[in-house]
Amino acid sequence: MSSVVQGFTKSLAMTVLSEIGDKTFFAAAILAMRHPRRxxxxxxxxxxxxxxxxxxxVGWAAPNLISRKWTHHITTLLFLGFGVWSLWDGFNDGGESEEFAEVEAKLDADWKADTSKNKEDDDELKKKRRPFLSQLFSPILLKAFSITFFGEWGDKSQLATIGLAADENPFGVILGGVLGQTLCTTAAVFGGKSLASQISEKMVALSGGVLFIVFGIQSFLSTVES
Structure with missing residues (x-):
């Protein structure tokens, strides 16, 4: 039970500090300004x-493909590396407004291109001719899903989750990660641009960097289970 709690708390803290002010956080905030929040x-x-x-x-399966000793060392290096990376970003970042503007510009281009198509979608005849998947799921929902999924692929938070699940209880890691993602995404969707503009990305990056380094030191000092 203690291993689940430890995995849960580490995953929750890591997820919140990794996702607040992330590109997918800004994307959710911008999409919510233009489309139904739900x-x-x-x-x-x-x-x-x-x-x-x-x-x-993937993190849970890693020790079955590579020895647990190696996965433990890789996880330790991941945490320390991400910690230094986050601290570097925090001290050298040009400001969250630049990243917000970058994401907004990309989504703005997509939104303008889809405007005429969305107007046609209001026609019932056009609705009936949609592919089955588009009838089952709203195009807006699919757009939000694809932007977020591919935006997170290979991101620091994804790699950190893999490393954490290789070293901690994967069930606890999933619970903590899902709760953290829910809190951050809900805040982005309902907080909108005002919340995004008030976030001090520098402080979030510095806090995340310290947290990753603490995880790395703890992993370095802990014994490897055979």
């Missing part, structure tokens, strides 16, 4: 839950 929240959360589970499964 669809954006559902799409973003579905993508993040799937990504968290996939990452935890």
């Amino acid at each position: 669809l954006v929240l559902s799409g973003c959360l579905a993508a993040l839950v799937v990504m968290t589970i996939l990452s935890a499964v």
